[in-house]
Amino acid sequence: MASKNATLTMHDHTLELPIYEATLGPPVVDVSGLSKHDIFTIDPGFMSTAACESKITYIDGDKGVLLYRGYPIDQLADQCDFMEVAYLLLFGELPNTDQKAEFDTNIKHHTLVHEQIYNFFNGFLRGIHPMSILMSAVAALGGFYHDSLDISKPEHRLNSAYRMIAKIPTLAAMCYKYSRGEPYVYPRNELSYSENFLHMLFGTPAEDSDVNPVLARAMDKIFTLHADHEQNASTSAVRVAGSTGANPFACISAGVSALWGPAHGGANEACLKMLEQIGDESRISEYLAKAKDKNDPFRLMGFGHRVYKNYDPRAKVMQATCHEVLNEVGAGDTPLFKLAMKLEKIALEDEYFIERKLYPNVDFYSGITLNAMGIPSTMFTVIFALARTTGWLSHWLEMLSDPSHKIARPRQLYTGATERDVVGLAERG
Numbered sequence: 001m002a003s004k005n006a007t008l009t010m011h012d013h014t015l016e017l018p019i020y021e022a023t024l025g026p027p028v029v030d031v032s033g034l035s036k037h038d039i040f041t042i043d044p045g046f047m048s049t050a051a052c053e054s055k056i057t058y059i060d061g062d063k064g065v066l067l068y069r070g071y072p073i074d075q076l077a078d079q080c081d082f083m084e085v086a087y088l089l090l091f092g093e094l095p096n097t098d099q100k101a102e103f104d105t106n107i108k109h110h111t112l113v114h115e116q117i118y119n120f121f122n123g124f125l126r127g128i129h130p131m132s133i134l135m136s137a138v139a140a141l142g143g144f145y146h147d148s149l150d151i152s153k154p155e156h157r158l159n160s161a162y163r164m165i166a167k168i169p170t171l172a173a174m175c176y177k178y179s180r181g182e183p184y185v186y187p188r189n190e191l192s193y194s195e196n197f198l199h200m201l202f203g204t205p206a207e208d209s210d211v212n213p214v215l216a217r218a219m220d221k222i223f224t225l226h227a228d229h230e231q232n233a234s235t236s237a238v239r240v241a242g243s244t245g246a247n248p249f250a251c252i253s254a255g256v257s258a259l260w261g262p263a264h265g266g267a268n269e270a271c272l273k274m275l276e277q278i279g280d281e282s283r284i285s286e287y288l289a290k291a292k293d294k295n296d297p298f299r300l301m302g303f304g305h306r307v308y309k310n311y312d313p314r315a316k317v318m319q320a321t322c323h324e325v326l327n328e329v330g331a332g333d334t335p336l337f338k339l340a341m342k343l344e345k346i347a348l349e350d351e352y353f354i355e356r357k358l359y360p361n362v363d364f365y366s367g368i369t370l371n372a373m374g375i376p377s378t379m380f381t382v383i384f385a386l387a388r389t390t391g392w393l394s395h396w397l398e399m400l401s402d403p404s405h406k407i408a409r410p411r412q413l414y415t416g417a418t419e420r421d422v423v424g425l426a427e428r429g
């Protein structure tokens with residue numbers, strides 16, 4: 001409900017624009033009525049624009065706060081498993097024991113993929129980036145699961161969401177196995193969501209796999225930390241695709257595509273490569289100089305954020321999880337981790353980064369952690385997409401359950417040619 005109005009005076013109009021208060025965070029001015037007066041706003045990158053109302057995730061960038069349905073991310077990562085967090089994001093409350101058991105069962109009974117999808121993978125070159133395969137395989141699911149694609153039906157929407165959450169680890173592991181020419185490993189229903197993923201990733205049909213519980217717990221936390229992040233670029237891509245009525249698998253594929261960019265979900269892979277490129281503490285100042293040089297496209301990967309102008313709360317949990325994994329695999333504090341800690345310390349004391357409020361984000365330590373688990377850097381964004389699928393679906397369900405939602409169709413500021421007549425080819429100079 002509007003609490004009070006903002007006044008806009010433009011041309012010969014004085015317009016009263018409703019201001020809506022948030023339960024947390026800044027209020028917003030509703031500009032949707034401006035088009036009736038042929039007045040439009042422009043905001044490239046949506047730096048000052050709320051695209052929707054949502055109840056799922058709240059970020060306070062200045063305080064470094066991240067809440068899923070009101071619960072702080074560090075508490076969820078420490079006290080819940082990913083299935084509890086997925087239930088929370090989808091339905092708004094943490095599950096009780098019975099609700100969790102039912103949700104676990106619903107997910108576990110959708111983990112297999114249609115056998116013909118295995119043939120689908122064979123069309124790809126072995127060495128291509130697994131994100132290419134994942135975005136294609138996710139979109140292809142829409143061609144295999146016809147019985148729940150009527151998005152006007154809540155039960156269809158929920159069934160498709162269960163299928164997508166259940167199958168994304170299977171497809172992600174298949175991408176890894178295919179890239180290595182190794183046999184696929186089927187999911188096992190007695191394993192947890194995270195154990196199952198590691199089983200399909202590192203297991204072999206030739207023997208029962210023995211998933212390390214410390215690594216499974218670390219992967220579970222990684223899923224929780226990456227599960228949602230309000231209206232980020234890839235979530236916005238899913239909402240835009242969903243607003244056209246596209247099927248859920250096509251919408252999630254749009255999210256996978258948008259996430260791949262190095263400025264977004266591709267940063268974890270880019271961050272590890274950057275650390276390997278820096279190589280030694282003695283070269284940190286050289287790379288910090290490059291990061292500050294406006295003529296150099298190099299950015300300090302894993303640093304900075306559109307919203308966080310403080311420490312990304314996920315980075316703190318990620319750093320602790322990184323320590324646990326390194327100790328478990330006997331890597332101790334590898335040179336890469338020590339280099340990351342040194343780079344973080346130096347950057348946080350550097351005026352350029354302080355002035356611009358650039359802090360480590362979730363990607364800064366996730367790459368080192370996954371690397372220590374034996375996962376190649378090309379799979380880092382695949383794992384990010386696996387986790388974010390639950391967040392994307394939560395937003396997709398939230399949008400479609402609002403009967404007033406409209407197709408996303410932004411306007412523009414046109415500065416091109418005014419109308420003119422075509423000149424025949426022979427007459428053109």
Ligand code: SDX
Nearest residue numbers: 229232263264265267291299300301302303304305306356
């Ligand atoms: C994710 O949106 C989300 O929520 C995303 C995410 C999620 O969970 O969905 O949190 C996941 O994408 C995390 C971010 C991962 N990306 C990286 O780590 C790549 C490195 N970071 C930068 O590319 C950058 O910080 C962005 C893209 C993340 C944010 O860019 P903005 O908000 O558009 O900020 P900006 O580019 O306008 O930066 C402001 C200033 C600029 O300098 P000035 O023009 O003011 O002199 O800070 C500088 C930038 O040049 N800057 C950096 C920098 N990040 C910003 N300079 C060097 N290194 C960096 N990393």
